[in-house]
Amino acid sequence: MSAAATPRERLQAAAKERVLIFDGAFGTQIQERKLTEEDYAGTLGLNADQKGNNDILALTRPDVISDITRAYLDAGSDVISTNTFSANRISQADYAAEDQVAAINIASGKIARELADEYEAKDGRPRFIAGAIGPTNKTLSLSPDVEDPGFREIDFDELTAVYKEQATALIEGGVDFILIETVFDTLNAKAGVMAVKELEADLGRDVPVMISMTLTDLSGRNLSGHTVEAFWYAVRHANPVTIGLNCSFGADQLRPHVQVLSGIADTLLMAYPNAGLPNELGEYDEMPETTAGLVKEWADKGQVNILGGCCGSSPAHIAAMAKAVSGIDPRGVPSPEPAMRLSGLEAFTVAA
Numbered sequence: 001m002s003a004a005a006t007p008r009e010r011l012q013a014a015a016k017e018r019v020l021i022f023d024g025a026f027g028t029q030i031q032e033r034k035l036t037e038e039d040y041a042g043t044l045g046l047n048a049d050q051k052g053n054n055d056i057l058a059l060t061r062p063d064v065i066s067d068i069t070r071a072y073l074d075a076g077s078d079v080i081s082t083n084t085f086s087a088n089r090i091s092q093a094d095y096a097a098e099d100q101v102a103a104i105n106i107a108s109g110k111i112a113r114e115l116a117d118e119y120e121a122k123d124g125r126p127r128f129i130a131g132a133i134g135p136t137n138k139t140l141s142l143s144p145d146v147e148d149p150g151f152r153e154i155d156f157d158e159l160t161a162v163y164k165e166q167a168t169a170l171i172e173g174g175v176d177f178i179l180i181e182t183v184f185d186t187l188n189a190k191a192g193v194m195a196v197k198e199l200e201a202d203l204g205r206d207v208p209v210m211i212s213m214t215l216t217d218l219s220g221r222n223l224s225g226h227t228v229e230a231f232w233y234a235v236r237h238a239n240p241v242t243i244g245l246n247c248s249f250g251a252d253q254l255r256p257h258v259q260v261l262s263g264i265a266d267t268l269l270m271a272y273p274n275a276g277l278p279n280e281l282g283e284y285d286e287m288p289e290t291t292a293g294l295v296k297e298w299a300d301k302g303q304v305n306i307l308g309g310c311c312g313s314s315p316a317h318i319a320a321m322a323k324a325v326s327g328i329d330p331r332g333v334p335s336p337e338p339a340m341r342l343s344g345l346e347a348f349t350v351a352a
Helices: 007-017 027-031 037-041 054-060 062-075 089-095 098-123 156-173 186-203 228-238 251-264 288-300 315-325 344-351
Strands: 079-081 128-133 177-183 209-213 242-250 268-274
Touching: 007 128, 007 177, 007 268, 027 054, 027 062, 037 054, 054 062, 054 089, 054 098, 062 079, 062 098, 062 315, 079 098, 089 098, 089 156, 098 128, 098 156, 128 156, 156 177, 156 186, 177 186, 177 242, 186 209, 186 228, 209 228, 209 268, 228 242, 228 251, 242 251, 251 268, 251 288, 268 288, 288 315
Parallel strands: 079 128, 128 177, 177 209, 209 242, 242 268
Antiparallel strands: none
């Protein structure tokens, strides 16, 4: 493919050749390094403790984030994510680090970009970067006050602005896609999509989104009550380059929901489950070969295009997945229904 091809076109071309590999968790990998408050805080001089603020390590210990990213690339990742799940103004307020949002996202994007380019230059295999945007701890669909069902801590325009600030910085850092992940509230995802559409208008070019839903119970619904099918049709107008499921459960529990989504989504499907269910101590102890064997079943049935891991997964899990699905044909993407393919802010307004 021409070097002038867009990231969307390059990813779609690569995904026609084989099942691609995403990366795994950052949080558990960071925890294993037993970092101190000094590691997190660095010399930023913020007025709150930073221990636990994993995202800020892009500024204070970039070597840690680089080492983890490199480990996933060594394990076989074609797509790597930025360590920016909570790098938004709402989440960073817990650490009095709101003013660091742009710097964190730009730095994280640059770390990933440098490594992706390094590995692609070595072997010519395309590498891609997903700029990760988490859901924040606010929900647009539900009230946090049982006494006042109509109350909301945040409104749609405010959340859109929060997402746009983060997405803008990630693009400046060099990411290929904006990954709106772990979506527990469909309306939150729509605010993320709106943010990206506004950014596209500002930049005058396509900013591809990846969207990944998380389930809150085994019936297959998210916190705002949408099934996998309902969620897909609620965000389909955004023309995401990938749709998928992550977090919540292990691969065994996600199996029927991946199957449903695979049958209806006319775009690439990316699934990255947890490494099983947590034990009584909240730790994940599913072995890499077990996780790999479970996701291989999805690949064998032609249900996935991109596979990775979420909570508890490690470079060993990703390497086992890469080995397990090597040589398996990727899922064929169904042809879209033309009437459903809209784009731009006007399309968003109609579909919303």
